[in-house]
Amino acid sequence: MTEIRFSGFGGQGIIRCALIGGKALSIYGGKFATMNQSFGPEARGSACSSQLIVSDERVLYPYITRPEILVSMSQEAYEKYQAELKDDGILITDEDLVDPKIKRENIKHYSIPATRFAEELGNRIIANLVMMGFFTAITKITTPDTMKKALPGLVPDRFIELNKKAFDKGYEYGQKALDEGKS
């Protein structure tokens, strides 16, 4: 079982990340996946988070407790959630938006300038897809094709190609990072 938290600020497509991951894994990836998002006052502020639990068996407890993977696309979200990341967990951040100033020895950290890449591709709104590509490469949670299969219905039809391009950009960058042993 893997617990994942995606976090950032409203408008970055944080909820979408978990929806894409959950749909891909449960429908095309042969896994069980349960996705939750923060409702309540927390969801009204600037910090935004979504949770995904992925398992080979049915998910029983519906919320994450200690995530193995934390994706943070804003400083505020990083600071809010970093402490809950499990030992040996993976922290993934947007390089330009998060200063990972709180040092933890026992985690792996990977970062990508996702928002900058998205801007280079023409629209910062697809930063979340760059991030999903990167996330897929780093965590190897499923194949990139499986992830991309989930896009129809979750992003507007006319933007699917652009979203895939963004995903590929992040995926390649992630593979390179792994090859180079960068962490």
Next chain:
Amino acid sequence: MTKKQPIKNPVEKILRMDRIPHIWCSGCGIGTVVTSFAEALRKENADLDNIAVVSGIGCTGRVAGYTKLDSFHTTHGRAVPFATGLKLANPKTKVVVFSGDGDISGIGGNHLIHAARRNMDMMVICVNNFNYAMTGGQVAATTPLDANASTAPFGNFEYPFNLPYLVEAAGGTYVARWTALHLRRVTKSIQEALNRRGFSFIEVITPCVTLYARRNRLGDGLNLLKYYYDKSEIQHNADTKDLNISYQGKLIVGKFVDKEKPTFLDAMNQHLAKKLGDKYQPYGEEKND
């Protein structure tokens, strides 16, 4: 086969004769309004299988129980939303809400204004007897200032609703007011409402002999009926804001509003067809002829 009896009273055709005698007090004006309703159906040669009566609770609310039509005696105040569901599920039915002033404008006031706003295709006949009769003559949202009621034993000091004004402002497309003694006028208004589509509201000022009249020492039913009739002044198209009713004062009656506007279902069908094109599944047909 028995020989066809000539119908003595048009009411009998639409009444559940097996439920007569009714519970209304002798001299009560509600029966008079039912007679006008029956007469309107007869004159229009209406398809009685396709007319439904919905009532809430109260003396007037009992009308549903006596009409030999599809008839629904619902809960206090909820006749209008019940009728809304009935109409939308079965658009070919002509839906008539028959209820008291307390039911329609007190506990059910929110539904009244919203059905008017939507121009929901239904006819509301509101028997206004200035009080909550069924429960013993309590003050209502329609009780005139100074009139006495069981919960206003020193006279009413709350401003009453001017129902035609309320309904017009909310969006109703047909608004009339009569007294119960204006039998032919009430009948005609009901006929007009039967032949049109949209939210029609007919207020009928009707004496409650047993409670309101007695408590206010206004004489017996016929006296009061006659009094209302005499005090009334027909002013078609009068500005509805001028239709306040004062205690034993002048009663302006007439047809005040009669205009065309798409009904809820018309608007829904038109709008969604425009937005969704061929994908839209048009719903229902709201014909009444």
Next chain:
Amino acid sequence: MKVKKSKADPKGVLTGAHFLDGDYALAEGALAAGCRFFGGYPITPSTETAERFSARIPTVGGVFIQMEDELGSIASLIGASWGGLKAMTVTSGPGFSLMQENIGLACMMETPLVIANVQRGGPSTGLPTLTGQQDMMQARWGSHGDYRIIALSPDSPQECFNLTIEAFNLSETYRVPVFVMTDECVGHMHEKVVIPPAEEIEVVERKWYTGPKDKYLPYKSDKDGIPFMVKTGDGYRFHTTGLTHDERGYPVIDAQCQKVNVQHLIDKIENNEDKIIQFEEDQTDDAEVVVLSYGITSRVAVKAVQKARKAGIKTGTIRLITVWPFPEKKIEKIAKKAKAIVVPEINAGQVFYEVDRCSRNKCSVVHVPHLGGWVHDPDDIFKAIKEAAK
């Protein structure tokens, strides 16, 4: 039952595998079941169901109307059902409270309709965005007078879909309001929901009367105990009322008629309990402790049960799918064998009291309360199991 069973109308069935939240799955279940009327009023955490229905119904063919309040929603449903459509609404605690009077009317008029309650923490406005299971007794007793309803409790978005279809089938079969008592956690949780092809979905429709017009008695029970229904406009010119009534639907205000009328409302559910009640049980055969739960809590409870088994405590589970009517006989049977029944639920004690009553003092019954806002910590349930096994 002579009810008509048929295959679902493919127009409403979104066949395929989807990643949906429970609220959306409720709407899809309704559409698959043939629901073509939705009258609702927005309330967190149920609103997504209304949103989904309003987006889907225009291409299916039917009506969505956002009513002025929940009093209006429930009244419109009863009207729509008598107009001939399958009708549904969705709400949460405060709206459920407002609906109670007309839930009684629906029972009295024997009107099929479905209400989903996506429960949140109460009382009052309470926790609009956070979960609870605090309306279970209100579902059972909320309206005044004596009557019986059916309530189901889904534990996942998939079950929100399945049980909404089931709810419609039951309500059409027994002419009774049926509640889908889900909660914020399930309502907002996304999981895979598989919607089968229409021909694999069985839907039930109320028994329509087609006999001679002058012979129709709206409240005369058929052999199966359920009266035939007609809809407005069919030419029967029938009457129905919320007052105590006879077979003709005419009001009769006396104790004798009350006895017949109300007893019928009770009997038509109680006499069919064996057909209505569904539950799931696991390893109860040799269990010393049985954990009884429903809805989201039943998933959390399994975690505790797994831990208990690892610790060597013979533990079994019962998951109620039907909460009302209550599986009284089953509980009594379990109580005779087990040492204890542990009942975790997200409230201060509701279904617990029912379990306690049905156990007839044959075993101890332990409540594990949670006052809402979150699901149980499985460890709290585990501790209760451990304690109960001593």
